[in-house]
Amino acid sequence: xxxxxxxxxxxxxxxxxxxxxxxxxxxxxxxxxxxxxxxxxxxxxxxxxxxxxxxxxxxxxxxxxxxxxxxxxxxxxxxxxxxxxxxxxxxxxxxxxxxxxxxxxxxxxxxxxxxxxxxxxxxxxxxxxxxxxxxxxxxxxxxxxxxxxxxxxxxxxxxxxxxxxxxxxxxxxxxxxxxxxxxxxxxxxxxxxxxxxxxxxxxxxxxxxxxxxxxxxxxxxxxxxxxxxxxxxxxxxxxxxxxxxxxxxxxxxxxxxxxxxxxxxxxxxxxxxxxxxxxxxxxxxxxxxxxxxxxxxxxxxxxxxxxxxxxxxxxxxxxxxxxxxxxxxxxxxxxxxxxxxxxxxxxxxxxxxxxxxxxxxxxxxxxxxxxxxxxxxxxxxxxxxxxxxxxxxxxxxxxxxxxxxxxxxxxxxxxxxxxxxxxxxxxxxxxxxxxxxxxxxxxxxxxxxxxxxxxxxxxxxxxxxxxxxxxxxxxxxxxxxxxxxxxxxxxxxxxxxxxxxxxxxxxxxxxxxxxxxxxxxxxxxxxxxxxxxxxxxxxxxxxxxxxxxxxxxxxxxxxxxxxxxxxxxxxxxxxxxxxxxxxxxxxxxxxxxxxxxxxxxxxxxxxxx
Amino acid sequence: xxxxxxxxxxxxxxxxxxxxxxxxxxxxxxxxxxxxxxxxxxxxxxxxxxxxxxxxxxxxxxxxxxxxxxxxxxxxxxxxxxxxxxxxxxxxxxxxxxxxxxxxxxxxxxxxxxxxxxxxxxxxxxxxxxxxxxxxxxxxxxxxxxxxxxxxxxxxxxxxxxxxxxxxxxxxxxxxxxxxxxxxxxxxxxxxxxxxxxxxxxxxxxxxxxxxxxxxxxxxxxxxxxxxxxxxxxxxxxxxxxxxxxxxxxxxxxxxxxxxxxxxxxx
Numbered sequence: 001x002x003x004x005x006x007x008x009x010x011x012x013x014x015x016x017x018x019x020x021x022x023x024x025x026x027x028x029x030x031x032x033x034x035x036x037x038x039x040x041x042x043x044x045x046x047x048x049x050x051x052x053x054x055x056x057x058x059x060x061x062x063x064x065x066x067x068x069x070x071x072x073x074x075x076x077x078x079x080x081x082x083x084x085x086x087x088x089x090x091x092x093x094x095x096x097x098x099x100x101x102x103x104x105x106x107x108x109x110x111x112x113x114x115x116x117x118x119x120x121x122x123x124x125x126x127x128x129x130x131x132x133x134x135x136x137x138x139x140x141x142x143x144x145x146x147x148x149x150x151x152x153x154x155x156x157x158x159x160x161x162x163x164x165x166x167x168x169x170x171x172x173x174x175x176x177x178x179x180x181x182x183x184x185x186x187x188x189x190x191x192x193x194x195x196x197x198x199x200x201x202x203x204x205x206x207x208x209x210x211x212x213x214x215x216x217x218x219x220x221x222x223x224x225x226x227x228x229x230x231x232x233x234x235x236x237x238x239x240x241x242x243x244x245x246x247x248x249x250x251x252x253x254x255x256x257x258x259x260x261x262x263x264x265x266x267x268x269x270x271x272x273x274x275x276x277x278x279x280x281x282x283x284x285x286x287x288x289x290x291x292x293x294x295x296x297x298x299x300x301x302x303x304x305x306x307x308x309x310x311x312x313x314x315x316x317x318x319x320x321x322x323x324x325x326x327x328x329x330x331x332x333x334x335x336x337x338x339x340x341x342x343x344x345x346x347x348x349x350x351x352x353x354x355x356x357x358x359x360x361x362x363x364x365x366x367x368x369x370x371x372x373x374x375x376x377x378x379x380x381x382x383x384x385x386x387x388x389x390x391x392x393x394x395x396x397x398x399x400x401x402x403x404x405x406x407x408x409x410x411x412x413x414x415x416x417x418x419x420x421x422x423x424x425x426x427x428x429x430x431x432x433x434x435x436x437x438x439x440x441x442x443x444x445x446x447x448x449x450x451x452x453x454x455x456x457x458x459x460x461x462x463x464x465x466x467x468x469x470x471x472x473x474x475x476x477x478x479x480x481x482x483x484x485x486x487x488x489x490x491x492x493x494x495x496x497x498x499x500x501x502x503x504x505x506x507x508x509x510x511x512x513x514x515x516x517x518x519x520x521x522x523x524x525x526x527x528x529x530x531x532x533x534x535x536x537x538x539x540x541x542x543x544x545x546x547x548x549x550x551x552x553x554x555x556x557x558x559x560x561x562x563x564x565x566x567x568x569x570x571x572x573x574x575x576x577x578x579x580x581x582x583x584x585x586x587x588x589x590x591x592x593x594x595x596x597x598x599x600x601x602x603x604x605x606x607x608x609x
Numbered sequence: 610x611x612x613x614x615x616x617x618x619x620x621x622x623x624x625x626x627x628x629x630x631x632x633x634x635x636x637x638x639x640x641x642x643x644x645x646x647x648x649x650x651x652x653x654x655x656x657x658x659x660x661x662x663x664x665x666x667x668x669x670x671x672x673x674x675x676x677x678x679x680x681x682x683x684x685x686x687x688x689x690x691x692x693x694x695x696x697x698x699x700x701x702x703x704x705x706x707x708x709x710x711x712x713x714x715x716x717x718x719x720x721x722x723x724x725x726x727x728x729x730x731x732x733x734x735x736x737x738x739x740x741x742x743x744x745x746x747x748x749x750x751x752x753x754x755x756x757x758x759x760x761x762x763x764x765x766x767x768x769x770x771x772x773x774x775x776x777x778x779x780x781x782x783x784x785x786x787x788x789x790x791x792x793x794x795x796x797x798x799x800x801x802x803x804x805x806x807x808x809x810x811x812x813x814x815x816x817x818x819x820x821x822x823x824x825x826x827x828x829x830x831x832x833x834x835x836x837x838x839x840x841x842x843x844x845x846x847x848x849x850x851x852x853x854x855x856x857x858x859x860x861x862x863x864x865x866x867x868x869x870x871x872x873x874x875x876x
Contacts, residue, residue: 440722441715443688444681445654448647452677453709455753458808467761470768477772484776 022047024055024111024120027154028096029277032126035101037164039125040249040277041065041094044154049114052090058107063125066095091154093249093275098127155180155188155254157232159247159276162361167284168242169299169330170393171362174235176250176276180228185217189269190255191232204245206333208358210234236363238299238330245281286391292400294338298390300329300362304337306386306403314411318348318374321406323386326366332356336369337401340384345373378410492539499536503529503598510594514587522587523578526594527571533598534567547571563600570597646672650682657689665689680709680752684716691723697820697842699723704818704845704876711752728841744799753807760804763797815848817858817873824873826866830855837866848875 022045029040045052057065098104103126108119155178162173180188217228232252239245257269286295302325309320323337332354350372356365375381383406391398457463486493506529513522534550535542538557542550551568555561570593577586653668669686672679687702703720710716737745751759770790774783810816819840827834830852840846846858849865856873859865 440688440691440719443654443657443685444715445658447681448679451646451679453679453754455678455708456811457754457757458804463757463761467764470764473768473772474775477775481776 022049022052022111022113022116022118024109024118025154026106026109026120026123027156028106028123028125029158031124032128033098034130035098035127036130037098038278038280039096039098040279041096041106041123042154042156042274043092043094043109043120045090045092045111045118045120047088047111047113048086049088049116051088052111053113054090054092055109055111057094057109060104060106062098062100062102062127063104063106064097064099066097067092087270089270089272091273093277095278096125098125101127101129103127155184155256155272155274157250157252157274157276159250159279161247161279161281164280165282165284166239167286167299167391167393168240169238169297169333169391171300171329172237172239172281173361174233174237174247175231176233178230178232178252178254178274179222180217180230182219182226182228184256185219185228187256188254189257191252204241205237205239206330208236208238208332208363210236210358210360234360236358236361238333238363239281239283242283242285245283247279247281249275249278251275287396290398292389292398294387294400295389295391295398296335298330298334298388299393300327300331300390301392301394302327302329302331302334302388302390302401304386304388304401304403306383306406308383308406308408311407312409312411313375315375315378317410318372319408321371321373321383323369323371323403324366325369325388327390328359328362328364329390331363331365331367334367334390336367337386337388339371339386342371342373342383344377344379345375348372348374375408375410378412381408381410382406383408495536495539499533500602502536503533503602506532507591507595507598510591514591517587519587520578522591523574526590527574527578530567530571530594530597533601537601547575559601559604563597563604566597567601570594646675646677654685657685662689662693666693678709680706680713680716682706683709684713684719687716688719691719695842696723696726697818697822698874700727700843700845701818701820701874701876704816708876709752709754711749724843727843729844748803748806751803753804753811756800756804756807760797760800763793763800767793767797814875817846817848817856817875819844819846819868819873821872824868826858826864826868828866830857830867834867838864840868846873848873 025044025046027042027044029042033039043055043057045055054067057067059065096106103124105122105124108122110117110119112118158177158179160175160177166172178191212231212234215230215232217230220227220229222229252274254272254274255269256272305324305326307322307324309322310317313319323339325331325334325337336352348371351370353368353370354365356363356367385402385405387400387402389398389400454460487497488494506525510522510525510529513519513525531542531550534540534554538554538559540550540553540557545553547568550571551564554564554567574590577590649668649672653665653672656662656668657665666686666689669682669689672682673686683702683706687699687706690702691699700720700723703716703723706713706716707720767790770786770793773780774790777783819842822842824840825836826838826840828837844860846860846868849857849859851857851870852867854870855867856870857865857867858873
């Protein structure tokens with residue numbers, strides 16, 4: 001639903017409408033018409049005694065009347081000083097068709113309701129023969145020609161075609177005006193229901209709409225009467241086929257009365273349904289005389305230009321032919337210009353760029369067609385005239401446009417020159433890369449196609465191992481971190497861990513001493529290796545203890561007696577050797593004896609401390 | 610023994626139809642008997658470029674029979690098939706080549722080119738958009754080997770970072786690489802998932818290409834069953850189940866039926 005809200009005045013000026021029992025007003029769409037032309041007539045009946053009856057239009061010799069079904073009913077209520085009054089309104093639309101020429105007067109329409117009667121105003125219609133010029137417009141008619149016949153007290157929707165006879169494809173401007181009597185100009189609140197406005201137009205026409213963003217009321221003096229005129233719709237239509245094009249009435253709803261707008265609206269309002277008059281557009285065919293062969297329905301006034309982006313090129317070079325059509329008319333639906341024979345050129349996809357706008361009196365703009373061409377040989381040196389034919393309805397004649405031939409200088413391509421792209425600096429203008437052929441691609445050459453590439457790595461044990469190893473890494477790190485922490489915080493643990501290392505170091509020194517034949521030093525090293533190992537391993541204060549005390553401490557730590565006894569015996573023997581005179585002949589056997597004993601002690605499992 | 614016979618057969622095929630001036634170097638082929646696979650590949654390429662397509666195809670096939678698995682080999686073989694007018698085998702080999710070289714544009718281009726010549730309209734599986742589509746496209750960027758190697762690399766990187774974090778919980782490197790650990794972990798999870806899907810597909814081997822010019826799909830595994838619809842060469846199908854000499858297939862649009870197993874080949 002199309003909803004138009006527009007402001008007229010900020011304050012409602014109370015209309016001094018005389019509240020008669022019943023009133024009738026009649027409005028003719030126009031004061032003059034051709035024989036057979038349809039003229040719209042609006043009849044509005046206002047009553048305070050209930051819904052007004054449908055009136056009878058008095059017969060007029062020479063005129064035929066056709067009542068339309070688009071009339072509307074509305075009612076409004078008003079409370080003044082505690083007394084409620086009601087107003088009922090009926091609006092009827094009628095088509096008047098003159099049968100012959102002459103001046104006709106439609107007498108006042110009589111309405112009877114509740115025992116009372118009312119007579120409407122008389123209206124006049126001047127009928128001239130078909131094709132004869134119409135009487136001049138009355139002074140004060142707004143630009144564009146708002147129809148005459150405005151009656152007081154009636155809101156009207158008027159369709160205003162720029163012409164009633166047009167060629168196929170010729171632009172016809174159709175505008176819809178809302179005519180508002182002066183006393184109601186301030187009361188119009190809202191206009192809606194424009195949905196069916198162009199239903200009949202769209203069926204057989206190309207319709208372009210000029211957007212209207214503001215709806216100002218212009219006060220005009222039409223036929224000696226002041227009237228508010230609002231332009232609601234502005235169309236430019238292009239008929240598509242010949243014959244009579246009957247444009248149906250457009251219907252809108254106008255809300256009048258009250259004060260303020262929207263949610264701030266106060267006071268009683270009423271909705272008036274108004275319809276435009278139907279009209280007939282006669283679409284005529286093109287004249288057969290002088291019709292060019294290439295004419296394909298372009299109507300208007302056009303210009304044609306053709307240019308190329310370069311005239312000097314080498315065989316195989318691409319260039320762009322640009323054909324620009326500009327002008328005013330049905331340019332949007334124009335066929336493209338007729339190209340000359342382009343077989344000497346390879347032709348690629350063309351592009352089309354439009355810059356078209358809707359104007360008040362038509363549609364104008366330009367369309368640029370661009371063709372990418374490649375000369376097939378050096379002999380193709382000319383692009384012939386490009387032609388375009390159109391019909392100009394202003395002078396009722398056909399016109400044919402033709403561009404000048406375009407001469408090209410095409411040189412043969414030299415040996416070793418690239419096909420499409422020039423490489424290297426100094427190539428000058430850059431060239432477009434054009435895909436001239438599409439085929440499946442070549443085999444892979446020069447790639448290691450014979451190297452075995454196994455996808456199923458997961459079947460290979462080394463890969464599985466490679467994936468499993470990192471999974472254990474955090475666990476190993478946790479163990480290592482715990483070991484490091486204990487070394488730093490637990491002296492017993494630290495001594496225990498370093499015991500074998502220290503023992504091996506002393507054994508190494510002992511071996512050197514044995515090799516050097518230094519018995520004293522050798523026995524000292526062997527003794528230290530054993531005592532330090534035992535002290536570190538079982539966390540005993542070995543320094544300063546006698547051999548017997550050390551043995552007892554070891555027994556308390558749970559070391560088997562046999563090892564303790566062997567240790568005591570060994571240490572006592574070494575002591576005897578050191579202080580009783582070293583016997584170098586026993587050095588090697590004592591070294592072996594120490595190694596064996598350390599091996600036994602190291603083999604004791606568990607923490608016995 | 611079989612390999613040697615194949616090589617000699619290939620040499621014979623390659624030699625006989627070659628026109629004058631384009632003689633094949635027979636000793637080079639025999640040299641390849643000792644394992645010069647690159648020479649055979651180059652020779653097959655040369656035959657292809659000379660238009661000896663059947664001989665080139667035999668050369669590529671010979672390398673495949675030797676157990677060589679390589680995307681370019683499948684691609685060249687597919688080209689040789691296509692230029693001989695064999696759409697079904699060409700599509701089959703292009704699909705195989707894509708498993709090795711999923712990002713190769715030439716393969717995709719030629720596959721699309723050949724598919725346009727198929728009789729049956731290509732029935733594409735459900736196309737996902739948004740995040741799901743992005744993930745699926747990402748998953749298709751790598752082949753199974755690259756995916757697995759990527760997973761292994763991510764495993765090592767993630768394990769090293771977490772091990773470092775365990776050993777040095779308060780170090781600056783640990784603090785600065787928190788986002789990296791999370792990112793690697795997410796990538797690793799995605800990689801494992803992706804690799805798992807690909808391994809499943811690799812093991813199930815349920816995609817096949819119709820090789821017969823026309824194949825009648827029947828409602829049951831036998832000639833006595835009525836024909837449900839027909840398929841033409843190059844059409845991709847999913848193998849649902851197998852019987853001796855018959856396979857049950859399903860199309861992306863849900864059509865299902867039975868085909869003689871000789872009419873198709875698993876990718």
